[in-house]
Amino acid sequence: ETAVFQTPNYHVTQVGNEVSFNCKQTLGHDTMYWYKQDSKKLLKIMFSYNNKQLIVNETVPRRFSPQSSDKAHLNLRIKSVEPEDSAVYLCASSWTGANTGQLYFGEGSKLTVL
Amino acid sequence: AQRVTQVQSTGSSQWGEVTLDCSYETSEYSYLILWYRQLFSGEMVFLIYQPSFDTQNQRSGHYSVVFQKSFKSISLVISASQPEDSGTYFCALSEGNSNNRIFFGDGTQLVVKP
Numbered sequence: 001e002t003a004v005f006q007t008p009n010y011h012v013t014q015v016g017n018e019v020s021f022n023c024k025q026t027l028g029h030d031t032m033y034w035y036k037q038d039s040k041k042l043l044k045i046m047f048s049y050n051n052k053q054l055i056v057n058e059t060v061p062r063r064f065s066p067q068s069s070d071k072a073h074l075n076l077r078i079k080s081v082e083p084e085d086s087a088v089y090l091c092a093s094s095w096t097g098a099n100t101g102q103l104y105f106g107e108g109s110k111l112t113v114l
Numbered sequence: 115a116q117r118v119t120q121v122q123s124t125g126s127s128q129w130g131e132v133t134l135d136c137s138y139e140t141s142e143y144s145y146l147i148l149w150y151r152q153l154f155s156g157e158m159v160f161l162i163y164q165p166s167f168d169t170q171n172q173r174s175g176h177y178s179v180v181f182q183k184s185f186k187s188i189s190l191v192i193s194a195s196q197p198e199d200s201g202t203y204f205c206a207l208s209e210g211n212s213n214n215r216i217f218f219g220d221g222t223q224l225v226v227k228p
Contacts, residue, residue, distance in 0.1 A: 106157065107155050
């Protein structure tokens with residue numbers, strides 16, 4: 001049963017517009033992530049937040065900014081989208097102490113930039 | 115450089131045992147190899163993990179792995195596969211003792227025919 005909720009599920013916009021994706025997890029986890037999945041299904045980590053502290057930023061363009069109000073929420077804002085930003089953005093969460101590699105994912109937010 | 119390579123990009127099977135192959139590159143002493151399945155909804159579901167220090171092949175339900183550490187390869191074995199096992203399967207490498215360094219392969223799309 002899904003416990004990581006993402007909104008919106010789909011978004012179509014034009015180049016230069018601003019987009020925000022929201023993510024909430026109800027699992028009580030202390031770490032949340034944003035992954036980008038491209039058209040070839042390749043998944044790459046963008047950001048990781050542990051207790052509202054940014055701990056990973058994998059050389060993502062500066063137009064992307066994560067925002068976290070508490071450990072259950074992690075949003076992603078994209079200022080001035082580019083065509084290469086078209087992708088599925090997957091939010092995930094995990095418990096730091098459980099080193100099993102198990103992340104809990106949402107269903108993704110698909111962005112199409114025209 | 116790609117750290118995780120999944121040999122088969124697509125595969126199909128009828129009821130029975132299915133094997134999906136994966137190879138990886140790492141210089142870390144301690145790591146985990148993970149398998150995820152992406153549902154048609156987009157959600158990634160964790161299946162099983164293999165710690166590098168464990169010589170015993172892990173099992174979880176009807177999933178098991180064949181771990182060949184010296185060759186840096188691992189296979190996911192799905193026993194008694196059924197059509198509902200269809201989806202895209204991802205192999206991933208988690209380095210060190212953190213979920214923040216997880217590298218995914220390109221995925222293998224599996225179709226299990228009735």
